[in-house]
Amino acid sequence: MKASKFYFKSRKKISQEEVAISAALLIKANFIERLTSGVYNFLPLGLRVIKRIEQIVREEMEAIGGQEILMALLNPRKNWEQTGRWGSFNALFKVQSRFGGWFALSPTHEEVITPMVKNFIHSYKDLPLYLFHISDKFRDEPRSKSGILRGKEFIMKDLYSFHQDEKDLDKYYNQVKKAYQRIFKRCGLKAFVVEASGGTFSDFSHEFQVITPAGEDIFYYCPSCKFCQNKEIISNTKKCPNCGHSLEELRGSEVGNIFKLKDKYSQAFDLKFRDKDGKSKNVLMGCYGIGISRLLGVIVEANYDQDGIIWPKEIAPFQYHLIRLLKGKVKEDKIIKKQADLLYDKMIKKGLEVFYDDRDDVSSGEKLVDADLLGFPWRIVVSEKTLKENSFEFKERKSRKAKLLKLKDFDKTVKAK
RNA sequence: CGGGGGAUAGUGUAAUGGUAGCACGAGUCCUUUGGGAGGAUUUAGUCCGGGUUCAAGUCCCGGUUCCCCGACCA
Numbered sequence: 466m467k468a469s470k471f472y473f474k475s476r477k478k479i480s481q482e483e484v485a486i487s488a489a490l491l492i493k494a495n496f497i498e499r500l501t502s503g504v505y506n507f508l509p510l511g512l513r514v515i516k517r518i519e520q521i522v523r524e525e526m527e528a529i530g531g532q533e534i535l536m537a538l539l540n541p542r543k544n545w546e547q548t549g550r551w552g553s554f555n556a557l558f559k560v561q562s563r564f565g566g567w568f569a570l571s572p573t574h575e576e577v578i579t580p581m582v583k584n585f586i587h588s589y590k591d592l593p594l595y596l597f598h599i600s601d602k603f604r605d606e607p608r609s610k611s612g613i614l615r616g617k618e619f620i621m622k623d624l625y626s627f628h629q630d631e632k633d634l635d636k637y638y639n640q641v642k643k644a645y646q647r648i649f650k651r652c653g654l655k656a657f658v659v660e661a662s663g664g665t666f667s668d669f670s671h672e673f674q675v676i677t678p679a680g681e682d683i684f685y686y687c688p689s690c691k692f693c694q695n696k697e698i699i700s701n702t703k704k705c706p707n708c709g710h711s712l713e714e715l716r717g718s719e720v721g722n723i724f725k726l727k728d729k730y731s732q733a734f735d736l737k738f739r740d741k742d743g744k745s746k747n748v749l750m751g752c753y754g755i756g757i758s759r760l761l762g763v764i765v766e767a768n769y770d771q772d773g774i775i776w777p778k779e780i781a782p783f784q785y786h787l788i789r790l791l792k793g794k795v796k797e798d799k800i801i802k803k804q805a806d807l808l809y810d811k812m813i814k815k816g817l818e819v820f821y822d823d824r825d826d827v828s829s830g831e832k833l834v835d836a837d838l839l840g841f842p843w844r845i846v847v848s849e850k851t852l853k854e855n856s857f858e859f860k861e862r863k864s865r866k867a868k869l870l871k872l873k874d875f876d877k878t879v880k881a882k
Numbered sequence: 883c884g885g886g887g888g889a890u891a892g893u894g895u896a897a898u899g900g901u902a903g904c905a906c907g908a909g910u911c912c913u914u915u916g917g918g919a920g921g922a923u924u925u926a927g928u929c930c931g932g933g934u935u936c937a938a939g940u941c942c943c944g945g946u947u948c949c950c951c952g953a954c955c956a
Contacts, residue, residue, distance in 0.1 A: 477907065477918065478893050482949055502948065555883095556955070573956050607883060607954065615955090623956090670956090681955090724956065752956070772917095793915050830917040837917090848916065858916095 466783065467809075468822040472509045475835050485679050487765035488612020490774050494838045496761075496782075503609025503617035510839070511761065513782035515620060518757050519599055521651045521779065522622050525644045529637075531597045531624055536577045538601060542567040544576040548733045556604040558617075570603035575726070575752065578625050579734040586748060589629050589740050593637060597624035599757065611679050613762040614718060620757040628749045629740065634725055641753045645673055645721050648755065652764055653777025656720060659684045661695040663724065669698070670724045674717030677766040682719055685712035718763050719756070726750040774840030775863050778882060783820040785812060785879065786841040790829040790848035797849055805847040808857065808875065817881060837862070845879065 473495050483489045483499070491497045496511035507515055523533065539560075545551035551559075551569070558570040571577065578596065585591060602621045609616050624641065628634040642658065649656035656673040659682075663669045672695060674684055683696040685703065689710035696714075703712050728747040731737070736748045768775045778784070789805035791798045805823070812819045820841060822832050829848075836844050844867075846858040851869065859878060860867035870878055 475918090476893085480893065480948095482888095484949075550956095554956085575956080604955080608950095608952090610950085722956075726956090754956075788916095790916055793913085798915095827915090828917090828919060829915045830919075832915095833917045835918085846916080850916070 466820050468820060469824050471820075475838055483612060485611035485614060485762070485766070486769065487614065487679065487762040490765055490769055490838075491612070491762070494774060494840075497613060499612075503606055503615070505613050505616065505758075507758075510782050514761055514764075514776075514780055515757060517780040517782070518652060518760050519622070521648055522599065522755060522757065525648045525651075526595075526597045526622070526624060529595065529640050529644050530593075531595045534596050534598050535600060536571070536574050536581070536598050538571050538603070540569045540571050540577060542569065544580065545569050548576055548730065550576065556606060558603045558605045572602055572604045573752075573754075574598060574623055574625070575730045575750075579730040579736055579750070582627060582748075583734065583736050586627060586736065586738050589738055592627055592629045592738060592748065593633055594627040595624065595637070597622060610681075611762070613758050614679060614766075615681070616758070619759060622755045622757055624753040626751040626753070627736075628751070629738065629746070631727075631749060634727070634749045634751055638723060638725060638751055641723055641751070642671060645723070645753075645755070649673060649675070649720065651779050652760060653780065654720070654760075654764060654767055657684070657686060657693045657715070657717065659693040659695050659717075660698070661722070662698050670722060672719045673721035674715075675720055675763050675767060676715055676717050677763060678716060679762075679766050680716050680718035682717050684715055684717060686715050687712055718759065718766070720760050720763055721753070721755045723753040724751065726752050769840075772834075773838035776840050776842060778842050781841050782839075783818045783841045784843060784882060785817055785819040786836050786839065786844045787812070787819050787821045788832050788836060788844065788846045789823065790832065790846060790850075791825065792849050801847060801849060801852065804852060804872075808845065808847065808879075811875070812879060815880065817879070842882070843879075 475495055476493050479489060479492045483492060491511065495508055498506045498508060500506055542551055554572065556572060560568050560570060562568065582594065586594060599622045601618055603618055606615060606617050626637050628637065646656065654675050656675050659672045659674050661670050661672045674682060684693055685699050686693050687705035687708065687710050690705060690708045692705055692707045705712055727749050730750055731748040737745045738748055740746050764777065764780065765774055768777060787805065787809055789801055791801060809819060809821045840862050842862055844860045844862065851857050854869060855872050856869045857872060857875065858867045859870050
């Protein structure tokens with residue numbers, strides 16, 4: 466991708482209203498833009514990261530049998546009346562049709578998926594079933610905060626599982642827990658699995674927390690046996706319920722949450738199946754969420770320095786940042802441009818993801834500053850200085866040292882990581 | 883939803899009730915090019931609606947909206 470044609474302009478200054486570091490950096494580097502409180506636009510760079518995260522999530526969901534669907538976001542009032550949540554779900558966005566009818570903008574999808582699968586699940590032979598969905602969610606938050614960490618509209622993956630008995634639900638629940646750990650690891654994050662409140666239908670649930678000062682959750686961590694529990698449910702003793710060791714208090718942001726819904730929604734929608742014995746039984750359900758757009762923010766909160774973002778490799782919008790530094794002299798610049806163009810073409814041919822800063826009207830300093838701000842894993846510089854040595858400069862974003870390498874070694878150095 | 887603080891140009895700020903100014907940014911041109919370069923020139927603003935006053939960015943009332951703390955949070 467050539468920078469001169471790309472929808473990207475870094476900002477020198479941004480509004481002081483953005484307090485969260487992740488929001489400030491993502492806006493400064495032109496990944497996202499605020500439309501209004503708690504509502505953000507994703508620009509090409511931001512969307513590329515979102516797509517990477519989604520891809521990782523997709524792969525891991527499919528690896529545990531998940532099938533992707535896309536459910537409607539505009540939900541009829543009736544479905545929400547049926548579970549009682551039209552009245553009890555405080556953050557529900559309600560919109561009225563000009564012809565009078567009411568709709569909910571879905572904040573979660575139990576009310577859609579449960580009646581939907583009634584048309585599919587009839588027999589124990591149809592179970593288990595795992596369906597997931599990645600799309601926007603709407604929640605009428607009384608207080609949006611910290612940029613994309615808590616918004617009124619956000620991107621979420623939700624997986625729903627359907628089972629014939631608790632044993633099967635438990636088994637899958639643990640599989641999902643493992644899949645989630647793989648997902649967060651691939652996103653370059655260390656996620657703590659925290660026992661949390663199960664809400665109204667389960668003894669407990671599990672949250673996946675990433676340590677950050679921008680987080681909203683306090684949880685307790687046992688350094689001895691690694692047990693974690695949310696502040697909401699922990700006893701006052703601050704001792705590990707497993708091993709008795711004293712607990713550490715940590716602050717995190719919740720990037721995922723898994724629940725056993727059991728028969729709460731299958732009862733509301735009369736979702737039953739015929740078991741082997743011919744008897745009609747309630748289908749048991751689980752639901753499992755990951756905040757995709759929040760992850761984008763949390764990843765930045767966990768990966769930056771004074772100069773900008775440092776993207777973990779697997780989710781960086783581009784792997785390589787190719788820069789050509791000009792001299793303002795026609796003859797010299799022609800050579801520099803030609804060499805940089807050549808390297809760019811080579812990389813494109815190899816299928817590498819490269820962001821090529823081919824801008825002529827931007828000073829060298831600004832290009833280098835932008836490279837640090839954008840934070841792609843590898844930086845390649847071509848300039849008069851490097852060409853004198855028949856070389857190019859190669860630098861990892863997270864390192865301070867740049868290496869000068871011979872052009873003849875380009876192919877073996879620059880390849881898919 | 884309770885509490886607190888804001889809203890003047892894209893951003894950050896100034897203006898005793900009396901000419902809305904400055905800096906940065908942005909646009910154009912020239913010069914420049916290894917860590918956000920320089921000059922010339924142009925551009926752009928009092929959140930909205932009422933009220934008080936000869937006169938309102940400033941005072942009063944109402945609204946909208948943004949941020950922070952808390953509560954809430956499948």
